[in-house]
Amino acid sequence: MSSWAEVVGQEQAVGVLQAAAQAARNPQSQRAMTHAWLITGPPGSGRSVAARAFVAALQCSHPTENGCGNCEDCRQVWAKTHPDVTDFATEKSIISVEEVRSFMHAAQTAPSRGKWRVILLEDADRMVERTSNLLLKAIEEPPARTVWVLCAPSPEDLITTIRSRCRQVNLRVPPVKDVAQLLMRKHAVEWETAYQAASLAQSHIGIAHRLITEEGRVEQRYQQLADLLQIENVGEAIFYVEEMLKENKQQVEEELATRNAREEAELKRILGLTDREKVPPAMRSQLTQLQEEQKRRAVRAVKDPLDQLLVNLLSFFRDVVVMQAGVNHPPINQGYQDLLVAVALSSTLQDTYRKVNAIEIARKRLQSNTSVNLIFEALAVELIQ
Ligand SMILES: [Zn+2]
Missing domain, CATH: 1.10.8 (Helicase, Ruva Protein; domain 3)
Structure with a gap:
C-alpha cells in the first residue's frame, strides 16, 4: 500500500508534499528542491507519519510512483533503517548540542544510493536556543542533495530564523x-x-x-469520569485526589524504573565499566547528566496522564454544554449518554460553563510548577459545587 495511505485526513498537506516529491524526481526541477521542511500539527495529528511518508516518497525507487510503500527504499524508510536517512525521535526532553553536531556531520555526507540525504528530526521543538543556532547554520547552507525535515507542534516552537528558512506544511486535527x-x-x-x-x-x-x-482502556476511561462525577463533598474530593495521584505516580515510577536502569547499564557499558562497578569520580558527571535527564522525564511522565484526564473531563463538560444548550450535535463522549443526561439535568448551563473554565485553568496550572495536589483539589472542589 502507498506510503501516503498512512496519512489520514490531511489532503491539503499531502498535496503539497506529493507535488514536492514529484518535482524532486525530475532532473529539470530537482534544483528547485526546498532543502528544509517544517511539518507542524497538533499532538496526535500524525506529524511524524506525514514526515515519514514524505521521506519515503523522496527515496522511493518505484519507476512511476512516489512512495509506493513496497520497494526496498520505502520499506527501509518506514523501518528506520534506510542508509541515507538519519532519524531522530527523542523521548528526552531536550536535544543536545552533541546530537545536533552529529546531524550536521550526517548532513554533509553524500547519499549512498544517489537520491537524497535526509535528516528527519521529529521533535525539533525540543532544543534550547544555543542548539537551535547551531542547527540554523546547518540549514542555511545545505549540500545540494541534503534535505532537512523538521517536525514540531507549531511553527512558534522554533526560533524565527529557522522557521523562516523552512517551507512550512501545517497539519490539521484530522476528522x-x-x-x-x-x-x-x-x-x-x-x-x-x-x-x-x-x-x-x-x-x-x-x-x-x-x-x-x-484492553479495558475504554471502560477505564468511562469509570474514571463516573467516579469523579460521584464525588459529593470536599472530604471525598480530597481523598479521591490523593488516591488518584498516588496511583498515577506509582504507575509511572514502575514504568520508568526498568528503562532508567537499562540506560544506566548502557552508559556504564559505554564507559567500559561492568554492571557492578561504581562509576569513578572522573566519569561521574556523565552519570549525573543522565540522572537529571531522567528526572525531567519523570516529571513529564507524571503530568501527561493527568493532563489527559483533564482533556477527557473537558470534553465531557463540553458535551454537557451542547446538551444543556439544546444544540443538535453528536457528543464526543460516545457511549456516555447516561452520565451526560444525569449531569445535564442536575445542573445549569451556567454551572457547566464555570466547570469548563475551572478545568481549563487546571490545565494551564499543570504546565507550571504548582503542586499537582493543590491543582486537583481545587478543581475537584469546583466540580462538586
Ligand atoms: Zn517505493
Whole structure:
C-alpha cells in the first residue's frame, strides 16, 4: 500500500508534499528542491507519519510512483533503517548540542544510493536556543542533495530564523471519521468501535490506537469520569485526589524504573565499566547528566496522564454544554449518554460553563510548577459545587 495511505485526513498537506516529491524526481526541477521542511500539527495529528511518508516518497525507487510503500527504499524508510536517512525521535526532553553536531556531520555526507540525504528530526521543538543556532547554520547552507525535515507542534516552537528558512506544511486535527477508518483498517474492528475510539480520543491518532489495542482502556476511561462525577463533598474530593495521584505516580515510577536502569547499564557499558562497578569520580558527571535527564522525564511522565484526564473531563463538560444548550450535535463522549443526561439535568448551563473554565485553568496550572495536589483539589472542589 502507498506510503501516503498512512496519512489520514490531511489532503491539503499531502498535496503539497506529493507535488514536492514529484518535482524532486525530475532532473529539470530537482534544483528547485526546498532543502528544509517544517511539518507542524497538533499532538496526535500524525506529524511524524506525514514526515515519514514524505521521506519515503523522496527515496522511493518505484519507476512511476512516489512512495509506493513496497520497494526496498520505502520499506527501509518506514523501518528506520534506510542508509541515507538519519532519524531522530527523542523521548528526552531536550536535544543536545552533541546530537545536533552529529546531524550536521550526517548532513554533509553524500547519499549512498544517489537520491537524497535526509535528516528527519521529529521533535525539533525540543532544543534550547544555543542548539537551535547551531542547527540554523546547518540549514542555511545545505549540500545540494541534503534535505532537512523538521517536525514540531507549531511553527512558534522554533526560533524565527529557522522557521523562516523552512517551507512550512501545517497539519490539521484530522476528522473523526478519517481516524475511525484508519482504525478499522489497522485493527479489523467494527465501525462503531472504531468511531467511538476516534471520537473519545478527539482524533488524536495515538490515543485512538491505544483505546483499541489496550484492553479495558475504554471502560477505564468511562469509570474514571463516573467516579469523579460521584464525588459529593470536599472530604471525598480530597481523598479521591490523593488516591488518584498516588496511583498515577506509582504507575509511572514502575514504568520508568526498568528503562532508567537499562540506560544506566548502557552508559556504564559505554564507559567500559561492568554492571557492578561504581562509576569513578572522573566519569561521574556523565552519570549525573543522565540522572537529571531522567528526572525531567519523570516529571513529564507524571503530568501527561493527568493532563489527559483533564482533556477527557473537558470534553465531557463540553458535551454537557451542547446538551444543556439544546444544540443538535453528536457528543464526543460516545457511549456516555447516561452520565451526560444525569449531569445535564442536575445542573445549569451556567454551572457547566464555570466547570469548563475551572478545568481549563487546571490545565494551564499543570504546565507550571504548582503542586499537582493543590491543582486537583481545587478543581475537584469546583466540580462538586
Ligand atoms: Zn517505493
